[in-house]
Amino acid sequence: MIALGLFNYWAVILLMMVGFYTLIARGNLVKKLIGLNIFQTSVIMLYVSMGKVAGGTAPILVEGAEHVVYSNPIPHVLMLTAIVVGVATTALGLSLVVRINEAFGTVEDDELRDESL
Amino acid sequence: MDDLVVLRVGTKILIPFILLFALYVQFHGDYGPGGGFQAGVIFAAAYVLYALVFGIGNALRVMPAKVVYACGAVGVMIFVGTGFVTMGLGGVFLDYNVLAHEPSHGQHYGIIAVELGVLVTVFGVMVAIFYAFAGRRRLDP
Amino acid sequence: MSQHLPVLIVVVPLLLAPLAALVGNWKAAWIVAAAASWWAFGVSIALVRRVLAEGTISYEIGGWAAPYGIEYRIDLVSAFVAMIVATIGAVAIIYARTSVRAEVSEDRGALFYSAFILCFTGLLGISVTGDVFNIFVFLEVSSLSAYALIAMGQDRRALTAAYQYLIMGSVGATFIVIGIGLMYSMTGTLNIADLAERLPAVADNRTIPVAFTFLTVGITLKLALFPLHLWLPNAYTYAPSAVTAFIASTATKVAVYLLLRFFFTVFGAEFSFEQMQLDKVLMPLALVAIVTMSLVAIYQDNVKRLLAYSSVAQIGYMVLGISFASVLGVTAGILHLFNHALMKGALFMAMGCVMYRVGSVRLERMKGLGKKMPWTMAAFVGGGLSLIGVPFTVGFVSKWYLVQAALERGMWPVAAVVMFGSLLAVIYVWKVVEVAYFQEADPDDDIREAPLGLLIPTWALVIASFYFGIDATTTADIATRAAEVLLGVGP
Numbered sequence: 239m240i241a242l243g244l245f246n247y248w249a250v251i252l253l254m255m256v257g258f259y260t261l262i263a264r265g266n267l268v269k270k271l272i273g274l275n276i277f278q279t280s281v282i283m284l285y286v287s288m289g290k291v292a293g294g295t296a297p298i299l300v301e302g303a304e305h306v307v308y309s310n311p312i313p314h315v316l317m318l319t320a321i322v323v324g325v326a327t328t329a330l331g332l333s334l335v336v337r338i339n340e341a342f343g344t345v346e347d348d349e350l351r352d353e354s355l
Numbered sequence: 356m357d358d359l360v361v362l363r364v365g366t367k368i369l370i371p372f373i374l375l376f377a378l379y380v381q382f383h384g385d386y387g388p389g390g391g392f393q394a395g396v397i398f399a400a401a402y403v404l405y406a407l408v409f410g411i412g413n414a415l416r417v418m419p420a421k422v423v424y425a426c427g428a429v430g431v432m433i434f435v436g437t438g439f440v441t442m443g444l445g446g447v448f449l450d451y452n453v454l455a456h457e458p459s460h461g462q463h464y465g466i467i468a469v470e471l472g473v474l475v476t477v478f479g480v481m482v483a484i485f486y487a488f489a490g491r492r493r494l495d496p
Numbered sequence: 497m498s499q500h501l502p503v504l505i506v507v508v509p510l511l512l513a514p515l516a517a518l519v520g521n522w523k524a525a526w527i528v529a530a531a532a533s534w535w536a537f538g539v540s541i542a543l544v545r546r547v548l549a550e551g552t553i554s555y556e557i558g559g560w561a562a563p564y565g566i567e568y569r570i571d572l573v574s575a576f577v578a579m580i581v582a583t584i585g586a587v588a589i590i591y592a593r594t595s596v597r598a599e600v601s602e603d604r605g606a607l608f609y610s611a612f613i614l615c616f617t618g619l620l621g622i623s624v625t626g627d628v629f630n631i632f633v634f635l636e637v638s639s640l641s642a643y644a645l646i647a648m649g650q651d652r653r654a655l656t657a658a659y660q661y662l663i664m665g666s667v668g669a670t671f672i673v674i675g676i677g678l679m680y681s682m683t684g685t686l687n688i689a690d691l692a693e694r695l696p697a698v699a700d701n702r703t704i705p706v707a708f709t710f711l712t713v714g715i716t717l718k719l720a721l722f723p724l725h726l727w728l729p730n731a732y733t734y735a736p737s738a739v740t741a742f743i744a745s746t747a748t749k750v751a752v753y754l755l756l757r758f759f760f761t762v763f764g765a766e767f768s769f770e771q772m773q774l775d776k777v778l779m780p781l782a783l784v785a786i787v788t789m790s791l792v793a794i795y796q797d798n799v800k801r802l803l804a805y806s807s808v809a810q811i812g813y814m815v816l817g818i819s820f821a822s823v824l825g826v827t828a829g830i831l832h833l834f835n836h837a838l839m840k841g842a843l844f845m846a847m848g849c850v851m852y853r854v855g856s857v858r859l860e861r862m863k864g865l866g867k868k869m870p871w872t873m874a875a876f877v878g879g880g881l882s883l884i885g886v887p888f889t890v891g892f893v894s895k896w897y898l899v900q901a902a903l904e905r906g907m908w909p910v911a912a913v914v915m916f917g918s919l920l921a922v923i924y925v926w927k928v929v930e931v932a933y934f935q936e937a938d939p940d941d942d943i944r945e946a947p948l949g950l951l952i953p954t955w956a957l958v959i960a961s962f963y964f965g966i967d968a969t970t971t972a973d974i975a976t977r978a979a980e981v982l983l984g985v986g987p
Contacts, residue, residue, distance in 0.1 A: 261667065267659060274666055281673050288681045298387060313680070316629055318392065320673060323636045327666050329484045330640055334647055334659045336491065341652040350656055428514030428610075435511040438503075448503040450559035 246287035253280035265347035267338065271331045278324045282317045289313035359408075366408045373401035384470045385463050391470035395477025402478075403485050411489050420490075423482045430476025437468045501546070502555040502568045505539040505578065506621045508532060513613040522605025526593050529609040533585040536620060540575070540582035544974070547575045554626070562626075563690040569626030572978040576830065577623040577753040580837050584745045585616045587841065587953045592738035594949035595848050599736045600648050608648060612742070615641040619750045628676045628762070629686045631754065632669065635718070638750070639665045642743055646735040657730035664717060664727040671714030678707035679762075691762050699767055708772055711758050719751030721778075721815055722785035725808045732804035737848025740800065744807055744844050745837035752814050752833055756826070759818075760982040769821040778819035783913050785812030790920035797859045799928055800847050803840065806883060806924065809917060810836050813898060816910070820901045826979035827972070828897035834971055835882070835890035835964065842957035843879035846872050849946035849954060859928070864937025866929075869945050871955070873932045878958040880925035882965065885918045889965040893972065 253276055260273025294309035339345050342353050377397035384390030406414035438448045446453035451465025512532040516525040547553060547570060555568040570578075592612065600608050618638025622631055643665070647658035680686060682703050683694040698704060713724075720728040728748075732740050759768040768774045786809050793805035814836070817829030847857050849872040854861050866873045882889035895914060902911040937943075945951075964971050 258667075261663065270663060274663060277667070278670055281670055281677065284674065285677050288677065296388070313677075319629070319633055322392065323633070323640075323669075326636070326640055327662065330643055331659065331662050331666075333487060334643070334655055334662065336488070337647070338655045338659060341655055425518060428518045431514040432511060435507055438507060439511070442500055447555065447559050448500065448507060448557055452559060 246283070250280050250284045250287070253277075253283065267335045267345040267347065267350075268332070270347075271328060271335070274331070275324065275328060278320070278327075282320060282324075285313040285317045285320070362408055366404060370401050370405060373397060373404070377401065381470060381474055382467070385466040391473025392477050394470075395474040396481060398474065398478045399481035399485070402482055406485065406489070411486070415486075418482070420483070420486050423479050423486060426475050426479025427483055428476075428479075430472045430474070430479060433472030433475060434469055435472075437465060437472065441465070498542075500555075501539055501543055502553055502570050502624055503557065505536050505543065505582075506568075506617055506624060508535050508539075509613050509617040509620070513610050513617060516613055517606055517610035520606050522597070522602060522609070525606035525609040526589075529592075529613050530589045532613045533582065533589045533616060536616070537582040537586035540579040540620075543570055544572075544575045544579050547572050548974070548977075563685055563687045566630055567626040567687055567689075568624050569689065570624050572974065572981050573753065573756060573830070574623045576974055576978055577750060577833070578620055580749060580834050581616070581619045581623065581746045584742060584837055584841050587956055588738055588742040588845075591741065591845055591848065591950060591953040594947055595738045595852060596736060598852050599650055599738075604648060608645070608736075611641040611644045612739075614638075615645060615743075615747075619746050622750050623753055626688050627686050628679070628688060628691065631757075632673050632676060635669055635672070635754075638747065639669065639718075642739075642747060645739045645743070646731050648739070649734040649736050651734045653730065654734035657727075657734045661727040661731045664724075668714045668717030668724075671710045671717065675707045675709075675711035675714060678703050678710065682707075688757070688762055692764065695763060696767070699771070705772060708763060708768070712774065712777075715751060715754050715758065716781075719748050719755060719815075720808055720811055722781045722789065722808065722812065725785070725789070725811075728808055729801050729804040732807065732844075733798060733801040737844065737851050741841050741844035741848060744804070745841040748807070748811055749833050749837055752811070752818075752829070755815070755818060756829075756982055760826075765821050765983055775819040775821055778815050779910070782812040782816035782819060783910065785809055786816070786913060786917040787920070790917055790924065793924045794920065794927065796924075799850075799857045799859060799862070800844070802924055802928070803843055803847065806921065807836075807840060809921075810840070810883075813894070813914070813917070816914070817894075817898055817901060820905060821983075822901060822904060823976065823979045823983055823985065824897060824904055825901035826982055827975045828894055828901050830975040830978050831897055831968075831971060832894035834975070835894045835961070838890055838957050838961040838964065839879045839882035842875060842954055842961060843883070845950070845954040845957065846876040846879060849875075849950045852946055852950060853943050859931050862928070862931050863935040864932070865943070866933035868937060868943045871951050872946050873929075875951070875954045875958045876932070877925075877929060879961065880921075880929065882961045884921045884925060887965075888962065890961045890968075891965070893965055893968040897972070 257273045257275070257277030257280060261270055261277060264270055264273060289310040289312065291307055291309045294307045297308040297311040335345055338350070342350055344350060344353070377394045380389040380397060381391060381394035384394065402414070441450045441453055442448055444453040449465070451462045452458040454461035454464045509532040512528050516528040519525050519528060543553070552569065552571040554562065556562060557566045557568065596605065596608060615638045618634045618641065621634030621637065625631055625634060643658045643662045646661060647655055676686070679691060679695070682698045682701060683691055685691055685694060695704065717724045732744055735743065759774065789805050789809035789812065793802045793809065796802035796805060810832070814829045814832045817825045817832060819825070849869065850857055850862065850865065853869060882891040885891040885895040895918065898914055899911045902908070902914065
């Protein structure tokens, strides 16, 4: 049952491997980017689940309430930055794919390799 | 899109509320959940909705691509500029305490200024990305 | 003013980068970009002098005290790396004015300079910040703008090169974030100095070795250590010449700085090298990189690609120095950071001159260039001598330290490999020299010497690489003291 108690890590690792596998194994440039996105999302989950404190609530100060347990907000804030980075990476990657498609007429890895020779 | 009356009227009704919600998120960003990034995305979402329904030509008339790019740059300068103002007032970089007589007020002003910069940049960049992809013509088969 | 210097080196370029995009016209954008890089150059020199005089400088952003707020912490290593980046940036921007106009279309000029300054800002930010998550943010700032810069190359293969770099670079950065996250989960802090204090208490937990592994893979991807170097040759070959010269001499150097920072400061040399036995991984990879990549370089007929493979081999030398984990070895690594930045910058700039006049850097197009572009090819020979490690060049100084570090450990076969690497460098440099000087040119094409706007920055780096080769006391002194800071010995 210990293994199940860490289910958030299992989910993280599953997502991470799905993303990483897609990134490596797929030849289509768009699919590679999707894989990269899933891979980065798994990291977001790793951080956010790390910040959860059992029984904790959102870290907003309420007047009159004492002895409230708060979740750790720092990992959430860090992931806000990581999401922005992910958006920027995806946008840049997709714009490169669009231009590759215009220049080579394909977005398949193996066809690109033949074209480049 | 002249025949899609429901869509056009519905969009026209929705857009003001989306923009208002963006401002709500923006101005709660100092001491509560929310802030410039979310507000900027919501703002851009309203604009993208407009562009999708009324066509990118109309959208470009409302806000030409140049203005959008400028937004992206100006926002960063607002953010960094706030830091320079605090340095000019004798604090360290982004030390909001020096912005007002009372430190807690200074924190309010500082966060609002910085979030405004974030809002402008995020809005500009989101719409710029939309323009870049939507404005491209399809390749000849 | 002067107490703000640690943050001003980053935020002034950060303020000027969007301004360069705003002005729209490439000439005005160039002036803005030049102002940013020369400002950073001046500040970096001031910082090195202050660190040498007063020791580590700390600056708390927003007035929040160190372990909670973001701290900029500049010790000798950071100041030295920031100085390398700023120096190359300041020289490269002068070079870019002429080179970029020829290679990048005019309407993209302003955006080019904006991206250039952003990349510059990111690299400086990595070297001055004292917060691990801040490192990731600056890493992405510099990488994303670098992908965009590479994609602006003339050849359409620049696009695929940029895409490949984007995928591998993002994977590397994500690995680094995972490592940072695992460290955060064990210690609850992101400040480098604070992490260094808290990590030993939890080092027995299995999480920390996992974090260490993720960081190692992530950083070695970014610095293109041998099996993870695949993105580098294409990116360097197809990027615009000014970008290649800038990125080749800064981006991988900053990644080496990350390696030093994480393994020596955050984890500590004892954990990294005795408990995790990192040297057993790094040293063989470095040696393989030196030999195989030099061999591959010999068989290239595109000179930019030849130099790119030679860069991977040279990264091997730096990592080899670090893997000794001794003061002498780390000194050699840090010295080679600086020296390689000078010589590779000069070599890629010379190739940019050839690109400017000939329009190609393939070997068969370079016949007889020794007569037609004497200054350019002389600069190439100067840089090449340094690459080989001929006495009175910077390359000799770093190899001297490297061989000494190997002999100090009694590893004479390693010293032999270093020598063998130099021998291979002779072959690939000679290949270019032979074509340029000893083969007859086509009589009917009229190729002239490159303009002064390109020659002056190129020669500035060549002369620097000879100057610091003859009088190495300043750089060697700073590198030794930096190595002592990293290893925690000495004052």
